[in-house]
Amino acid sequence: MTQANxxxxxxxxxxxxIHDWNEESTSGFGKIQLDDETLRDGLQSPSALDPDLDxxxxxxxxxxxLGIDTANVGLPGAGDRARDHILGLAREMKGLNITPxxxxxxxxxxxxxxxxxxxxxxxxxxxxxxxxxxxxxxYTENWEVEKMVQxxxxxxxxxxxxxxxxxxxxxxxxxxxxxxxxxxxGAAIDAGAKxxxxxxxxxxxxxxxxxxxIKFVKSIAEEKGADVGIDWHGxxxxxxxxxxxxxxxxxxxxxxxxxxLGVGERAGNTEMDLLLVNLALTDWIxxxxxxxxxxxxxxxxxxxxxxxxxxxxxxxxxxxxxTGVHAAAVVKAFRKGDAWLADxxxxxxxxxxxxxxxxxxxxPMSGKSNVAWVLEKNGLEATDDAVKRVLEVAKxxxxxxxDAEVVAAANR
Numbered sequence: 270m271t272q273a274n275x276x277x278x279x280x281x282x283x284x285x286x287i288h289d290w291n292e293e294s295t296s297g298f299g300k301i302q303l304d305d306e307t308l309r310d311g312l313q314s315p316s317a318l319d320p321d322l323d324x325x326x327x328x329x330x331x332x333x334x335l336g337i338d339t340a341n342v343g344l345p346g347a348g349d350r351a352r353d354h355i356l357g358l359a360r361e362m363k364g365l366n367i368t369p370x371x372x373x374x375x376x377x378x379x380x381x382x383x384x385x386x387x388x389x390x391x392x393x394x395x396x397x398x399x400x401x402x403x404x405x406x407x408y409t410e411n412w413e414v415e416k417m418v419q420x421x422x423x424x425x426x427x428x429x430x431x432x433x434x435x436x437x438x439x440x441x442x443x444x445x446x447x448x449x450x451x452x453x454x455g456a457a458i459d460a461g462a463k464x465x466x467x468x469x470x471x472x473x474x475x476x477x478x479x480x481x482x483i484k485f486v487k488s489i490a491e492e493k494g495a496d497v498g499i500d501w502h503g504x505x506x507x508x509x510x511x512x513x514x515x516x517x518x519x520x521x522x523x524x525x526x527x528x529x530l531g532v533g534e535r536a537g538n539t540e541m542d543l544l545l546v547n548l549a550l551t552d553w554i555x556x557x558x559x560x561x562x563x564x565x566x567x568x569x570x571x572x573x574x575x576x577x578x579x580x581x582x583x584x585x586x587x588x589x590x591x592t593g594v595h596a597a598a599v600v601k602a603f604r605k606g607d608a609w610l611a612d613x614x615x616x617x618x619x620x621x622x623x624x625x626x627x628x629x630x631x632x633p634m635s636g637k638s639n640v641a642w643v644l645e646k647n648g649l650e651a652t653d654d655a656v657k658r659v660l661e662v663a664k665x666x667x668x669x670x671x672d673a674e675v676v677a678a679a680n681r
Contacts, residue, residue: 271585272656283609286610287613290450291551293551293552293553295615298518298553299523300523301518301523301524301525301548301553301554302338302339302498302523302524302525303336303337303338303339303365303524303525303526303527303541303544303545304337304338304339304340304341304370304434304502304524304525304526304527305332305337305339305340305341305526305527305528305541305669306340306341306498306502306526306527306528306533306538306541307328307332307340307528307529307532307541307568307572308325308328308329308340308341308342308343308358308373309341309342309343309344309371309372309401309577310341310502310526310528310533310534310538311532311533311538311568311572312527312528313533313534314533314534314537314574314612315534315535315629316573316574317532317572317573317574318513318571318572318573320571320572322353322354322357322358324567324571325342325354325357325358325571326357326358326361327567327571328529328564328567328568329358329361329362329365329367329570330365330391331341331560331563331564331567332367332564333365333366333367334560334564335545335556335558335561335564336366336554336556337367337541338366338368338524339360339367339368339369339370339395339524340362340367340368340369340370341370341371341397341526341613342354342355342358342359342362342369342370342371342550343355343371343372343373344371344372344373344379345371345373345379345380345382345383345386346373346374346376346378346379346382346529349567352382352386353601355369355371355383355386356386356389356390357385359386359390359392359394360389360390363390363391363392363394366394368392368393369394369395370394370395370396370397370436371383371386371394371395371396371397372397372399372425372438373396373397373398373399373428374398374399374400374423374424375399375400375417375420375421375423375424375425376420377423377424377427380396380398380424380427380428380431380433383396383428383433384428384431384433387431387432387433393432393433393434394433395433395434395435395436396428396433396434396435396436397436397438397463397466398421398428398435398436398437398457399426399437399438399439399440399466399468399653400420400438400439400440400453401417401439401440401441401568402417402439402440402441402442402445402449402450402453403440403441403442403444403445403670404444404445404446405441406440407449407645413480414449414452417453418452418453418456419670421437421453421456421457421460422456422457422459422460423460425437425457425460425462426460426461427457429460429461430464431507433466434458434460434463435457435461435462435463435464435681436463436464436465436466436498436500437453437454437457437458437462437464437465437466437499438466438468438502439453439454439465439466439467439468440467440468440470440475441468441470441471442467442468442469442470442482442486443467443468443469443470443471443473443474443478443479443482444471444473447485450485451489454486454489454490455489455493458489458490458495458497459493462497463497463498464497464498464499464500464524465486465489465490465497465498465499465500466499466500466501466502466526467482467483467486467499467500467501467502467670468502468503469501469502469503469504469513470502470504471504471506471508471613472503472504472505472506472507472510472535472536473506473507474503474509474513475507475509475513476512476513476516478518479501479503479513479520480516480519483499483501483517483521483522483549484520484521486499487499487520487521498524499521499522499524500522500523500524500525500526501513501514501517501518501522501525502527502535502538503517503526503538503539504533504534504535504536504538504539504560505531505536505537505538505539505540506535506536508536510531510537510538510539510540511539511543511544511547513539514527514539514544515544515547518553523566525539525544526538526539526605527539527540527541527544528529528540528541529541529542529564529565529568529569529572530542530565530568530569530576530580531543531575532568532572532574541579542561542564542565542582542583543563543582545558546558546561546581546582546618546623547620550618558622558623558624559622559623559624560624561580561582561583561623561624562583562623562624562625565583566583577587581618582618582623582625583623583625586617587618587620587625588620588625588626588628589627589628589629589630590615590627590628590629590630591629591630591632591634591635591669592603592635593629593634593635593636593638593639594627594636595615596629596630596635596636596638596639596642597609597612597636597638597639598614598615599615599627599629600638600639600641600642601614601638602614602647603627603642608621611627612626612627629642629643630643630669630670631643631663631669631670631675632663632666632668632669632670633657633663633664633665633666633667633669635660635663636660637656637660640655640659640660640663640675641656642654643672643675644656644659644675644676644679646672647672647675647676649676649679649680655679655680656679658678658679658681659675659678659679661678662674662678663675663678
């Protein structure tokens, strides 16, 4: 309980303070697994830097701390540096809960080095064997479906023979013909693949398309009588990466891919951090996410892709307000001594859930309550004259004032 105006505010009374129209249900859901693609697809961003191994290891530990199940740690076919990093990361992950996976073309030249890495570390390395599937890609590459089916079957069978878990990936699934998908996925299942990955490689899909496609792929597995997991790998070219990932879960996908801050090729991927935020807020997962801010900041620093001030939850502006009416409500909640209330009265996301806090600023649209709060926070008495002096400066400013500027104005 929290004391407010001399009254105890019980936890059960708080429920009535927010009418929630978001009727989310976990009915029929199993465990939602997550695959972090920051160190593979994320590094394919044209703006991204490829961090050193030690920095990648730091990121892996943060992923593990957040309960992320697996991470794609690179492409074995990309050269010696890539293979050295994959080996180092896979060795590090032996002592963690998070497990490694690698992206391989459906070619033995890619899968063989992955098998060698697995042998060296003595622990499973999942192979994500990918091949194009859309007619536009087939036409451009002069591919034939029969040949692609053969390559897929041979690649999966080789990895299975090497005792490697296999996820079979169809690139550009969201623009592929049903018959082609049935042939490719069917061959992969017959060869021993344990997971099927549905890819929105070009960010083409709408939520309706995601729902239809996941159900279709599930039906292929059911026709085969196969117990396989279904992955969703989405891009955000249309800005739909996050919502498509949530729809994929509702439709039956059991593992979702994402990257820190949504970094990735072109416009990027589903934002792993915002996916975790939304899964937690809908009660689809339950875990400590206070390290999520450290994860996104480490990724931004390591990859060299800064995120904007207004980025949801983790941007500088996410929990700051200087607008008079809005800030006044937050201040009133703080003055009640109720952190729960202050974290929600003007925020759809509780900052404290992610190790953050609400902040009151003073600027051109501020009122007396903003100024009084900031002055008191800095150990000054909020007299009428002091508040007036600060507001005179704030109203003539083009920007929000720093605490130091507020103090200086009050002491003029």
